[in-house]
Amino acid sequence: MKILIIEDEPKTGDYLRKGLVEAGFVVDLARDGLDGLHLALGGDYDLVVLDVMLPSLDGWGVLQTLRRAGHAMPVLFLTARDRVEDRVHGLELGADDYLVKPFAFSEFLARVRTLLRRGKAQEPEILRVADLEMDTIRRRVTRADVRITLTAKEFALLELLLRRQGQVLPRSLIASQVWDMNFDSDTNVIDVAVRRLRAKVDEPFEPKLIRTVRGMGYALEAPEQP
Structure with a gap:
């Protein structure tokens, strides 16, 4: 907290x-x-x-x-x-x-x-966007009813993105909230963590939910229906 x-x-x-x-x-x-x-x-x-x-x-x-x-x-x-x-x-x-x-x-x-x-x-115990669901109490994540195993940091990162879904989160905010550290522009720890999270919750599924906003940060949201 x-x-x-x-x-x-x-x-x-x-x-x-x-x-x-x-x-x-x-x-x-x-x-x-x-x-x-x-x-x-x-x-x-x-x-x-x-x-x-x-x-x-x-x-x-x-x-x-x-x-x-x-x-x-x-x-x-x-x-x-x-x-x-x-x-x-x-x-x-x-x-x-x-x-x-x-x-x-x-x-x-x-x-x-x-x-x-x-x-x-x-705060809601169940967080959802599209077919992605997180149970924050049972520490369980599924997408399309497929169980996804995350590390503690990956879970914290995904929870932050879900609770602020639709918002562009700067790397500095992610660093302070998930790693409790000041952001150093020379480190790529945030980008590596997002890449690993994407490999688990986005790459095997459609639609893609995590997007990069160049020069600003990352956001998680369901794409608009055509």
Whole structure:
């Protein structure tokens, strides 16, 4: 599960990131409202932990922009603003929870896990496009009722493409979501992985579902019917 923290206080941000990483999460940290918004809009996060008082753009503005852009990932406000009016305002803007500083990390972690369980429950367990089907719970992939065996990375790559079907995914996004690494333009790891995935889910079948968008990335979608 991938979490974005938007927190400008260095000690608090580092403390949260360290604790969440130790709890088994992949964590990005932004120390500025605009930087955090850019990451949230471009990344595929399962949860955003958001301060209110931030440089460049406050937490209210970050949340409003996310919701107007159609992003429904859970958002947890973590802030020193403890007035009832602030809590109500945050929840009315679309926050899923509101925790006031100072806080106990055990309570923070419990709230994070609760929000992630809710978000997970809203995601479909069966993903389909054309005759390709993925059961994310049983970790089973079939195409035209033929069972396809994938490695863990191939499964994660295909799941990302299926959940974002129809969208062109840049190599940088695929690298961060599947390999949890920054994209190096000199490496061809993404292209090799897509080629191997194609050999299993596309080459033996028709129609072809994975397409390359030159200079941009990859997309998975069923071709339009004539």
